[in-house]
Amino acid sequence: MDFVRYAESAAALLNADVDDVDGLLAHLADRQWLHGQTVERDVTVLRRFQRELRPVFDASDEGRTSDVVAGLNDLLGRHPVTPMISDHDPANLHLHVANRAASVSDLLIGESLVGLATLVCDLGPTRLGVCSASPCTNVYVDTSPNQSRRYCSDRCSSRANVAAYRARQKAAASA
Numbered sequence: 001m002d003f004v005r006y007a008e009s010a011a012a013l014l015n016a017d018v019d020d021v022d023g024l025l026a027h028l029a030d031r032q033w034l035h036g037q038t039v040e041r042d043v044t045v046l047r048r049f050q051r052e053l054r055p056v057f058d059a060s061d062e063g064r065t066s067d068v069v070a071g072l073n074d075l076l077g078r079h080p081v082t083p084m085i086s087d088h089d090p091a092n093l094h095l096h097v098a099n100r101a102a103s104v105s106d107l108l109i110g111e112s113l114v115g116l117a118t119l120v121c122d123l124g125p126t127r128l129g130v131c132s133a134s135p136c137t138n139v140y141v142d143t144s145p146n147q148s149r150r151y152c153s154d155r156c157s158s159r160a161n162v163a164a165y166r167a168r169q170k171a172a173a174s175a
Helices: 003-015 021-027 032-037 040-063 066-076 104-123 152-175
Strands: 082-086 092-094 128-130 139-141
Touching: 003 040, 003 104, 003 139, 021 040, 032 040, 032 104, 040 066, 040 104, 040 128, 104 128
Parallel strands: none
Antiparallel strands: 082 092, 128 139
16 A cells, blocks of 8 residues: 555545546546446545545644544544455555445545555654645645645645745835
């Protein structure tokens, strides 16, 4: 399992528009093998999970570490993960967070929670954030060595930096 990728996938899921099956399929564009299994129930479950997971990112962004841990523990209790050893590539045995009978939503939730829990244990509970660019509300996972990430994407970072530069120029011109 690639726990960092799973944690980053959790942020991507939280940022995704999964209002309907087509939205979920768009989110799963790079996982074509899941498309045939995706049903409306997955959309309903994932939308609820998005609402449940968001407070964990908010708590981390605000430095409320005990709320991050409590929130993840609560979600792990409500969405138990059943790992299994996968042997579809006998030369590369590895763990999956759900068995073959699991729904698409169960798989995505399991990956999200295991990834986030592992990241929080390995890097600390303040590595989840909310984009600092206004009006963006997307979330991100900060794996930078010095925990310096503030934006969900290069686009938001550039937009915020340009806006700050223009504000400084305007202030300097009026001074």
